[in-house]
Amino acid sequence: MPISDLILQGFLTCRTKGYMQSVGTIATEPEFAEYQTRIANDLAQKFHLIAAKKFAAVMCPPGISFVNAFRYSNALILVNCAIRTQSIRTVIHGVERIADNNRTEQYFPLRLALEQKITKIDKILLAFDAIAIESQTGRIPTFGRFIAKDDKDKSQKVQLTDSIMDSARSALNELLAFESKQPPPEIILNRHCSECEFQTRCRKLAEKCDDLSLISTMSAKERLKLNDTGIFTVTQLSYTFHLRRNRKNPDSIYRKRYNALTALAIRENKTHVIGRPNLEIGKKSIFLDVEGYPAKDFYYLIGFCYEDGDDGSLTYQYYWADDPSQECTIWENFVATLKNIGSPTMVHYGAYEKEFLKKMNKRHSVSEETKQFIDDLANNSCNVLSTIYSHIYFPVYSNGLKAVGGYCGYTWTVPNASGGP
Ligand code: SF4
Known part of the structure; x- marks a missing residue:
């Protein structure tokens, strides 16, 4: 399946989610997928309104590539630019054209920033837009911009460094490789599960394996450390609980969460x-x-x-x-x-x-x-x-x-x- 920015976003929050979306797994909670699509559409709409007001941006006509649309328009920014290739199917919030010193036009991606602080995932999604632009023009944009949803704020320019571009390309390649029968990633429950369309499916599989990621207060670092010592299941963990008191600082035992005690409580079905x-x-x-x-x-x-x-x-x-x-x-x-x-x-x-x-x-x-x-x-x-x-x-x-x-x-x-x- 060609990769969209939504699939990439899913992959960047959870590899399993990206895998299941890219191979077209049927969702157990389709309402969450519909909700995500609704948010994405809301964002695109909001971007259109802001870009039209701030930069006199116009809509890219459906069915026409943004390169052709720019040829017949005076606009410097086109919004809702659909791109379809063998590996990518996405709609870029906005594309900006800037003429360089040789009067050659270059194109740069624009995205609506949801929060003031731009996260690494935001930057990788911008880099994905840049890859989509490259597929149409043969030139990779060197930067992109985030447009703040708040009218008062300015746009934020982001350099598309080699490391961001590499992250986007390797995520895209990994997603495309799933199609060619790469083994699916292991299921690791995480904080995104509660808003994911595959939550019942993943939870059932994790429960079947009694997987450590079922314990929501356990960090990825702790889980990996336990795996290194040969502990993979909640039941195994339950046998390791031992409360170490600190005589000098007796209150310190309340500042920590003991996942092994949670495991013990589950095994014994008792509250501790x-x-x-x-x-x-x-x-x-x-x-x-x-x-x-x-x-x-x-x-x-x-x-x-x-x-x-x-x-x-x-x-x-x-x-x-x-x-x-x-x-x-x-x-x-x-x-x-x-x-x-x-x-x-x-x-x-x-x-x-x-x-x-x-x-x-x-x-x-x-x-x-x-x-x-x-x-x-x-x-x-x-x-x-x-x-x-x-x-x-x-x-x-x-x-x-x-x-x-x-x-x-x-x-x-x-x-x-x-x-x-
Ligand atoms: S339910 Fe959790 S583990 Fe499963 S795909 Fe969704 S986010 Fe990933």
Whole structure:
């Protein structure tokens, strides 16, 4: 199958994902693939709008190569440039033409930057666009540019160094080699699995092998180190647990996560507790859960519950935004409810909610009094996950809310519900 930037992106996040996409494996969760395609289309659309406004860019007509399209256009930038060769099938966000000193035209790739910080994966994707341009012109672009999605920011020029180009070429070659019956890469579960269209398939295979990557808190480095000592399965790991106390610094045992103890908890189907977890959740507490849409950089759901009245009954409430224009309204409604409750303690699971409070406070709070109120709330919030991380070992592979909640007997109305919109 010809390689697209989406397949390459999949490969750069997980080799197995790139392999399965490139050989056309049927997804077990197609909704995640549809979501990725939707994000890619949204980005392309956004790029078009920004490039048209900033640089008077025009759309590359469908069915025409960008080289021919430039011949009949005065535009310096064309957007949505489709490229089809035997090995590549992709749509470049934008191609820029610049005449050199000899009045020869050269072409350079443009991409929309999702975040201000350009990652290595972003650069390799830009290099892939450069390879696609080379397939049409015979000349490899020496640089490319990222266009910020924020109107205020400038574009960022990136030199396409030999090392970036080599990374893109070797990834492309590896993907093309999968077609010629190269053995598939081994399955190593990772943090991208929760948003991957092959998650059920990979999880089943990993469980069948009792693979160490099932334990989500285990780093790749630790797994490889264990493999070097002959430990490949969770059961094998479970026999290695030994708690070493440090007499000089007794609290140091709580700062570490013992994956071998997780393995032991799983083997014995027992919860283990180290030390005395101290989780103080006051009476006036709000339990907060937030969902966002990173590609559009907006939060669309604020869900929370709190004790209302003396009988201990819980009130559940949520605010929903259909699009980014409604984000400010749901934030204001949320803040108004918080102020009505008084000065609650915010209880959340993981760092995402605290980050949400800080980000939204900066983005939408106007009065100094509100800013201070939210800052205090964020600074005094209670992260349940940090207590679990230091002290509690449930017999589950991950400390995720679904895994731990499921073990504690809670169920979700939609079994495969995820944070994605
Ligand atoms: S589920 Fe995980 S291991 Fe499997 S392809 Fe997706 S990201 Fe890779």
